Amino acid sequence: MRADVGAYLKSSSAAGTRSGTTLRNGLLIVQSGLCMALIASAGVFVQSLRRAGTFDRGFDRENVVQIEIRKSRADAEQRLVQIESRLRDVPGVESVGRTTVGFGDMAMTSKVGPNYRDTVGVGPRGPILDFVAADFFTAADLRPVSGRTFNRSEHFAFVIVLNESLARRFWPKGDAVGKCVHVREPQSPCREIVGVVRDVAWDVMEESKFRAYIPFAQAWRSTPAFIPNYLVVRLRTPPTMSDLVRLQAEMVPSMADVDDVVLRRVATMLEPQLQPWRLASKLFLGFGLLGLIAAATGIYGLISYDVTQRTRELGVRVALGASPRHIYRVVLESGARTVANGLAVGIVAALVAGRVMSSLLFETPFYDITVLGATAGTLLLVALLASLVPARRAVRVDAREALSAD
Template identity: 30%
Template structure:
């Protein structure tokens, strides 16, 4: 039995222990008395029985813990006695703790927690890379993936997948499913348990094998009500029967949380031999004990050998390996640390603010503390009591803050729905732990100032004076705290200002095309023969064009401004590069009416004629930047471009103005608009020009569904909405930083108000005397303002320096504005000074209206 359990057991029979002890001591005295014959001497030698009883009882307790509990109980009583003071403290802390709990939990869920797969730290993402062509990372060709699997030694397994929309015609109405085509070994790499059934057998993964499918837990619930009998049923995907062999567990969310069905790609031999068709997102599981660097070196060595084996296709290509988690969350990491920084600043300000409040109250409590010191309380005991007080306040603030954070979680989940791993953000023990940790930290931070202050005053002996006539020196700590709050608030304001301006620049950036009056939609296509695809697309376009109100219809591979154009190799016919390698540019595949529909001006030449026959070449237009970069001064019209390694030829028939095809924030890149219907172009976007996009959406959907009864019609929405959505994350992030900075400003201003109001109230007597002696109120007011002004200037200057140092790290998140933008710095400082002035209004008025008679009589 451990000591701890013995103490607990002792707690239950405390009275018994006491009685036994008393009896034992009494017996001792009696024995001694009868042995020596002198009861008085016996008692004298025995010592103070009451004290000894106390001591013995202490042996059964936890003296430290009990001391803490006593201090906490005292703090709670003290808190209840001053409800308005306590409410202020708790609300301030709840703001800081709640906001930081929510953001820290978000960061924990997305960035810190391991991926929900067994031994997830060994999962890596694999890419091909072509440094010479500025291609940092591309997907992997299926044949090369098999080579890697065969030749490397560092991996337990290598696999890959690519996301695709699948049309499901199992039910009465065709439905669009989010699917993923997977390579062999895909599920083995993750090693995640299945909710039901199994994953694919080797036979099912090979070309010509039986067709199988694994469905997501979500689809299982939705379609089969989580019936275990779903395994073995058949889904008709892309017109082919697929037997469901398994159900992935709910936490399996690769390649994305939306994926509903996985089917083996069953790559045919000719596709495996085509080493340029790169489409798998490579994944691998490292062997036990293999480091990322070893794996990287291994894979690079293998790829080098492949380069010697296949000089035409593999030379010049290298590889990249990174932890899978980094690949999934890399895009948002910086933005998250920015939120982390700003919410931490908010928490610091809240703690500083409360520390000021506690310091002010310390003065009124000085007699009590002095009395405790006089009665023998050590410095540690006083510190413990102050810390207990901090704990109680932070505990209450933490509880209120956690309640708010729980409410905020849902908001975060809906607002940041596109974020990787956001589904893993939930109320759980970790979140509670985070909240408790932050509260404890806050307690320590805010108790620090009062502890330092009592310690200092105990040294100078000023506790006894009860703080009635504090010299200006006694105000140093609170003033320092307020200056610190002002500095942090300034820095945060500047940061928020930068992001707001950056967002405005983004939203106002000229797109180069007109998203208004355009309705977009997609039709599930799947992989099919090219000839069928051409006639089908033509059929849909004809159906849409017949809808009243439609003025133009076009198709494109990806939405302008939402889906970046694909990078692909090209070669200008007759202008081979010296070393024979291909250059990269971005491509969009469009139909002839694309430029009219989006209002992209054709600068030279004309739009293409659609070439629906099998004969070559296709026609193409290039943007101005392409023309300038690769034809510098010469006429591109009439020239031929070889596309990629396949050598398909396109002939340039026109030059169009630059448009921001890759999104608001991305400057136009050299771009080829190839006109036609190309292969591996499954779900193209239809762009429909009309005066009222929203109004005819239903009519258009019905027309398309009538023309394509066997296919899913989805993502029907105005282009303007899609573009708006593309900025949603940036907008929400900016909103959060803005909100935090406003809260920070408000808290800092309240802090300044508190210190100034306190200073005025402490100096009432002095002011009264001076007024009685003839000082003008304006002079008194000037003095208050000067005091506040010094604080504000010191705080703002420190804040400016802080912002200048910190803003460089967020430069990558800014668009169209430099991190050192002077106007933003100036206006943020202006806002701070304005808030500071407001905060001083009441205290200075109070100082000006001190009635000398009253002030002197009071004391």
């Protein structure tokens, strides 16, 4: 008798459904897999965006304002000193420092080396030569890793500060402080290295460049009319628009010999670098959510169709005393198997897509386990919710009506 009932249940569940259900299952597997791949791709781009946004660049980007002073004339040096002095007195300003190389700007490179035979020349990887005031390092929060930075009395001293990469190029063991290097020409006076500071990473996708820092006054002595001038202003809190307005207003009385001034928050200047990851994450997430909605609709339709086709089988199970929990399990298992197969396809697709896009990611592996796990969990939850309505309908099947319909 038990064997006869089992055979009847199998025949009831299979009758008239096999070909149509196989096609629907196949389409749903592909749909779920594509949805998984899209959302996982969005996830790794979001991770890249988060990590790029919190990447330690070697300087303070949140509380700093850069002021570019354009086309200043040769006699504007005293005016710049006045501007710097006035800005220091503005409430909320911690420090102000001058530099000839703005954040993110192209700068001239120069030969630097301890002797004639061992130098790093000009070119894309050549050392950037930056003339800075003593307070620049404090204003940019550019901290020394060994030695010290300039003091205010070293205007014309033959001293120099190197960044870590350049110091490591000549002294890999880290003993650069106290040594000396020639700048531009081997015949030039040898400059004593008084300190080594952290590398500055303006572009997160580029390697740290070699940098050498020389006292600012020596730039004015060499080519005063043509050097660029920047003020780096560090505030106690992230600058607001009203802070920028107040800083500019404070500069006006000392701008008689200055043609143009541009104030920008450093954090705002960095925003365009994050746009590729932000755009890619939104794009993939948008397509992924559309795929998720389509997958949920497909699962709902598949389970509903399955319940309709299995009405007789479910009626027999109810007549034989099956509990509502058992009916739920029977119905949900069908959708779970399909989604599980879709997840397997989706994981493979996500790994393939991630490998192709790995060069676009920032410090994020294309096989990020957290992202894959969260995506799979989301898809399973959506599948469960989409299956609940037809499963509840299955629980309410009337055994007599189902059997009389046979």
